[in-house]
Amino acid sequence: MQEILNIFKALSEETRLRILKLLENGELCVCDIVAALDTIQPKVSFHLSTLKEAGLIKDRKQGKWVHYSIHDSDIFRRFLLLSVLERISPETILEDSNRLRVFLKEKNQKSPIVAIDNRAVCCPR
């Protein structure tokens, strides 16, 4: 029962749903999410670890950066995530995505390597 409880607990907090919604379009590193949510970094790290613990996201380490993305592990989680993300309209996180866009654009100018998805590559190589 603990496993399913962890999944629902992870999904029962607004910040975490906003993070998931942001990750819908691809992976982001912690600093991207911090910028998008306009909040402080330890808070984001806390929620990311909750989501990861529940098996909803995964991380990929690359140098100093840690990139998080949706982890479509088993069918149940995949289905849950799909239906959840579908039920959160883009307008709900409009401010988040605006801030993210601005942040990524700036990053892009400093290190103009563009990846798929019109997203900047997080970290210069």
Place this chain on the structure above:
Amino acid sequence: MQEILNIFKALSEETRLRILKLLENGELCVCDIVAALDTIQPKVSFHLSTLKEAGLIKDRKQGKWVHYSIHDSDIFRRFLLLSVLERISPETILEDSNRLRVFLKEKNQKSPIVAIDNRAVCCPR
């Protein structure tokens, strides 16, 4: 976003999952649930109201009694409930169902009106 949060919050607590699992086989009145969970009545009422608030269960008043049952309102909730209940094995709530069985049997002897589902009718009419 608040609606979906309420649904997940409702599903992120063990007592409430146990109640939902008990309701899987049909409606129960509050005192049945109290007996099954071997706990106190205000606690059960509290959790029932949370579940009802989230639209996961509904109530039916009959005299002094209030019967609760799963509310398969919209597709999302229905699907959620289905997959949740499926993922909670009967063994998980074995003690609960044992206590429920004993309690219903006793009730049955006092007022031997048997309803569908081999469950006693909660209250004499």
Place this chain on the structure above:
DNA sequence: CTTACATATAAATATTATTTTATATTAAAC
């Protein structure tokens, strides 16, 4: 109309989760 029963609600308390602040870790840049 008084009593007893089923449930709900309120208030007080306890528990758990989140947020903040401060600090540690790790890796790249200098």
Place this chain on the structure above:
DNA sequence: GTTTAATATAAAATAATATTTATATGTAAG
């Protein structure tokens, strides 16, 4: 190797939830 940047973790403060205890409400029975 020292500094800087990105992230994580620990400790403390705060906020949110759940539990308990006490009481209220409504309904049927006597």
